Amino acid sequence: RQRTLAILKPDCVRKGLIGEVLRRIQDAGFTVKAMKMTRLTKQTAGGFYAVHKERPFFDELTDFMSSGPCVPVVLEKENAIEDFRALIGATNPAEAAEGTVRKEFADSVGENIVHGSDSVENGKIEAAYFFAESELVANES
Ligand code: GTP
Numbered sequence: 001r002q003r004t005l006a007i008l009k010p011d012c013v014r015k016g017l018i019g020e021v022l023r024r025i026q027d028a029g030f031t032v033k034a035m036k037m038t039r040l041t042k043q044t045a046g047g048f049y050a051v052h053k054e055r056p057f058f059d060e061l062t063d064f065m066s067s068g069p070c071v072p073v074v075l076e077k078e079n080a081i082e083d084f085r086a087l088i089g090a091t092n093p094a095e096a097a098e099g100t101v102r103k104e105f106a107d108s109v110g111e112n113i114v115h116g117s118d119s120v121e122n123g124k125i126e127a128a129y130f131f132a133e134s135e136l137v138a139n140e141s
């Protein structure tokens with residue numbers, strides 16, 4: 001089974017949607033393998049989103065991601081990467097399909113409720129950004 005790293009972003013936490021979003025994730029067949037609440041700093045948010053550092057929205061993105069606590073979660077499922085991105089919908093909620101998490105709950109392209117890894121390889125790197133190897137291995141089935 002594949003793994004993906006999701007983050008319930010600060011807007012998700014502020015809106016009281018942790019349970020609601022996790023419910024949808026679990027109903028879609030994902031198993032939670034690791035989870036915590038943490039707060040990124042502007043610097044650690046910048047490290048996580050380093051691939052976007054030349055983009056015009058980088059400053060706004062790192063301000064937002066460090067604006068409050070977030071909930072990183074390691075999820076497991078067959079085809080987890082692709083299926084999770086289908087579940088959350090397009091980056092911009094205005095373009096997200098009906099029934100997706102972002103369509104339902106997100107306010108804008110910047111504040112879009114949830115992150116999902118875009119490849120198996122990045123999923124491993126991103127999971128290691130938040131969780132110690134022991135926390136990841138301990139919950140293997
Ligand atoms: P993630 O799962 O968060 O990586 O989103 P994504 O893969 O759907 O989008 P992408 O990796 O291209 O962008 C990363 C994040 O940057 C997005 O989730 C948004 O929060 C933010 N972002 C992307 N485009 C814009 C933009 O035009 N304006 C702002 N403010 N934020 C943006």
Ligand code: MG
Pocket residue numbers: 116118
């Ligand atoms: Mg992305």
